[in-house]
Amino acid sequence: MPIRITGGLLRGRNVPSPDTSRTRPTGSRTREALFNILQGVEGFRMLDLFAGTGIMGIEAISRGAASVVAVEMAHGQARLVLQAYKALSLEKQLTLLEKNALNIEKGLLCSECGFDLIYADPPFKDMEYPDLRKYWEWLNPGGVAVFEAPSRNLPAWVKEASEAGLVQVRRYGESSLVIYRG
Structure with missing residues (x-):
């Protein structure tokens, strides 16, 4: 079942979602709430762990946002992420790493940047x-880390x-957003 983009220039466009119960995409209500909390991400460098x-x-x-580094360990999922970005002509703004997010080091992504x-x-x-x-230390000054956790x-x-x-901590049904501001 496709996932609808909730805001911005691509609002209303769809992203494919795999037919599996292993992937649990963030719900539209939670996505909208998050971006309302952030109040703008123009020019942001984003790290999307467990993409x-x-x-x-x-x-x-x-x-x-200016760019996204997406980290996804599962090969099939990583391919779908790349396909979704290509379908929307966003692949130039994506760096995709097929790695375990828990084992990556900041130096692998970029040594000087956050x-x-x-x-x-x-x-x-x-x-x-x-x-x-540990990812809090990877934030630029004024950056925000948001982790989705079980409510x-x-x-x-x-x-x-x-x-x-x-x-x-903000609860949205089964998931809560844990928000840290650097």
Whole structure:
């Protein structure tokens, strides 16, 4: 079933979604809420971890982001991400890495640069939710990291960071957005 782009220049266009229960694309309501929270991503460099269908990076480019580095370990999914970007003539704005997002180092992406937006949506139904705080250090000053986490079972590190005032947690049904501002 195709996924509809919710905003920006490509609003209303569709991105293919695989016929599998292993991929859980971020819902349109959550995507719209996120970009409303961000209040603009013009010129942003985005890192899309666990890219899945690629919809989050495509939404960002549709809304003005300059480029996306998408990291997706599954070969079939990575091919679909590339196809989606090509179908929308966005492939020049995409760097696609077929790697395990948890094992990449910033130097592999770029040694001197950082990101304005980091988005991660790990397959939390298939694994224990990982500690993603290391990516906070990859943000440019004023950058934002957003992690999609299970609402019913927030990881301990998210609860600790929330209690310390380091992150905001916003619930959207089964998923919550964990928002860290650098």
